[in-house]
Amino acid sequence: MKNTDTPHLQRSLGFTSAISIVIGTLIGSGIFFKQGSVLENAGSSSMAIFAWIFGGLITLTGGLTVAEIGAQMPETGGLYAYIENIYGRLLGFLSGWMQIIVYGPAIIASVAGFMSILMVNFFGLGPEWKIPLAVITVIGIGALNLLENRVGAAFSVITTIGKMIPIIAIIVFGIGWGHYDALGQTMTTLTHNHGGFGVAVLATLFGYDGWILIASLGGELKNPQKLLPQAIVGGILIVIAIYTLITIAVLKFMPANQITALGDQAVAHLATSAFGPLGGKLLSAGIIISMMGTINGKIITFPRVVYAMAKRQDIPFAKTLTYLTPKGKSPVLATGFIILLATIMMFLFDTDRLSDLCVFTVYIFYLLAFFGVFILRKRNPNQARPFSTPLYPWVPIISILGGIFVIISEIQNDPAGVLLFVGTVVVGLPILYLVKRYYQGK
Template sequence: MKETSTVGLNRSLGLWSALSLVIGTVIGSGIFFKQASVLQMTGSTNLALLAWLLGGLITLADGLTLSEIGAQIPHTGGLYQYMTHIYGEFWGFMSGWMQVIVYAPSIVGSIAGYLGLLMVNFFGVSSFWKAPIAIVTIVLIAVLNMLENRYGATFAIVTTICKLVPIVVIIGFGLFFGHESALGETITSVHQSMGNFGVAVLGTIFAYDGWILITNLGGEIKHPEKLLPLAIILGISIIIVLYLGVTYGIFRSMSATRINALGENATAYFATSAFGVWGGRLINIGIMISIIGALNGKIMSFPRIYYAMAAKHQLPFAKHLGRLNAKTHTPVVATLTLLGLTAAMILTIDTDRLSELCIFVMYSFYIAAFVGVFILRRRHGGQPRGFHTPGYPVVPIFAIVGTGFVVISELFSDFTGAAASMVVIALGMPLYFYLKRKYRDTHDPDVI
């Protein structure tokens, strides 16, 4: 198919598409497995619910804060564009470099690998097929997202609806038929040895992560100054309700002791006991669909960072990565690049560990973006433009403190990983200065 760099992205995504991408990208497998781990870390069902709520409120503060920036800078590339606009092209490059080289392929590879593991267990085949299944899955999703963006958006809507079915069933059964009522129960032995409310909140924050990827599609959302903030805020709010609902439903249906003993199998046990063997299998199918939906959101959004950076000549082979397909108006080469890097990582390294190494740097960039709200207001004479964060300045400060908690926790719990992520950042510096010198006389096109 003929391609040309003069082709523009289709600004065709409406509220439902954007909302589905927020919800679908965040909700993967965590909602089905994390109830026991959060309970173990808090030692109390009430504290576990509070941890889920606090993690959600921190995430909502993040979303409210970033929405003010996104409404002012509604361009393709999200965080990369925000960092560039607020702090200059060097820091924009650094935030983009970390994402395109390590974070994007490793997070996609990690999720795809977990899906492969679930599938080999579900169908009872050899573990040899884990990697091939993972790669085939991302290839199929990537091909879908090389078509017009409405196809990926429609798939996001369908998978989001499908993943909501088992979630609503769990919540409904717990509310109306649950009889164990673990609410108020404690696990004394676990609380004494492992209880750590801060670690539990940290775990829930990670479960809420992924909503920011919708900002990568800012150049394809209709009226982004209005719809982008609305999709982020509504999406995060719905996710908070769903996470609390599932946790509450399980606590209403099983004792705290049993949940603790079953660990990650608590939800599957609940489904089997409530609906029989087929109930457990349907939950597993729901989890796999949920993961596929999360993969779709990531594979749809991440290539936009490659495209945005290439359009500003901040990546090698920028001429190719910055092209859009003439018929589909999608970044096909960028999508293929993400696909190739991900497949290589799945076959050669531990993508789970590699994605964990990115947490320290990525959340540091989040903090910088949140601070950017104050910087932009100062530039504009203290007044917001377009959407303004409710509760300013308290909400942005809450977002900064909450995200700072993640960064500090990672620094103390995984100093080696934090240092390794800084090394990756440092490796991008020579490339930045090389490309800057090479294209110093080039007038960079605007990315919309």
């Protein structure tokens, strides 16, 4: 007999919450802070615009491919659950371990790090305040998510609406009042960091990353077979259009060499130049809110992966990490675990490097998921598919080629960082062995 008293996550999230989480998670720091990096590596304004579009298409093909899997496996855990169901416990564990030890904390730390740059400027503080402000913000948003899941989802809706104000302002002013040609500007100076088009695309993928996180809430969506693919595909398409327009707006307002010279301050400079000191501050406040929404989306989702792994007794302290608050049914201790790791990473890693490495690491497992569509269709040819990837098999093939492109580009760009992050993932294997021996011996 089923024990109805066992704590469980609530299926209370609808389409508005789902697509707001996707858009809110995607539109964060990447589009505002990666303009200089993308442009410098691409080498020209035309190639920079193409890099943002190309990165979006890679993301879209990946979203269309994973949406087919997600509609068949509407479970809490997302990528972790998909990889386990397709490839077995070992690879499933590694994908979950990667998300909770490397990718999740790293991406929260990197977004918070970028956000704190704006916060320091906004409040007129010294650079020594960047990490403390980032930590305080992450803890505050984490505390919000210890309430009922609808509270965090509502915050995603509010911040998604709020972030559209600075986005629309930048697009309208840049395109309407800019005096430069967005196409055809060539870089006259390139630094030693110039890595080529592949690294430029890799930088855009940090801006697009997060689309799969809604899958981690599969156990909390009202109708996951229908809502999951709608939220993933619809959200990605909207974000591609927004990112392309913002890039064009920035390039029309400032020459290419000035954008690369300003680096992560390019969009902030546009805001101040366009709207004056007060208007620039208001616009910066909107961007800060945007990033808070991104952090919120990630803090909503990654503790669910911790929760799903702990339920399977795949990680230490499983009983503790599966604890849900009596009223809100929120994974409070799993949330605290993710926040703790993110805080540690803020002190240990450079924000920009961290963003590239976390994208590389997750794409290793994205590739496994992309191949998984072919495996599932062969394994279960007659199984009903609530959502089928359009233009099969070409869309999954493109997503696979895109994933390979990302991995090779980052290996060439930062082999030492790649080795560190891959090593951290592999360390999970002996930990899994010890944990299983412990639980079997009880």
